[in-house]
Amino acid sequence: MTTGGGINTVKRDGQYVHITDLDSRALCAEWAKMKREVNELYEINRKANVGWRGAILSLLRIRLPDRNVIKLGGVNERNQPIYPE
Numbered sequence: 001m002t003t004g005g006g007i008n009t010v011k012r013d014g015q016y017v018h019i020t021d022l023d024s025r026a027l028c029a030e031w032a033k034m035k036r037e038v039n040e041l042y043e044i045n046r047k048a049n050v051g052w053r054g055a056i057l058s059l060l061r062i063r064l065p066d067r068n069v070i071k072l073g074g075v076n077e078r079n080q081p082i083y084p085e
Contacts, residue, residue, distance in 0.1 A: 042067045 009016045045064035074082045
């Protein structure tokens, strides 16, 4: 499948590859890399929301999302949570 740099693609060896074309090991590695990057961004946002930077941002009514602000919720038909903590 020929794709550009879309939302469901990853760059491997200088070429864009659709995620459905990856083997399970490569897909797991890319998923772990993406989760690490997201967690690093949440940590940066958490640090920016505190201290004098946080005070200035709150005066401007800006709240950067961190892990405490974003909560996914929901239950399935058995009333069990679908998103783990």
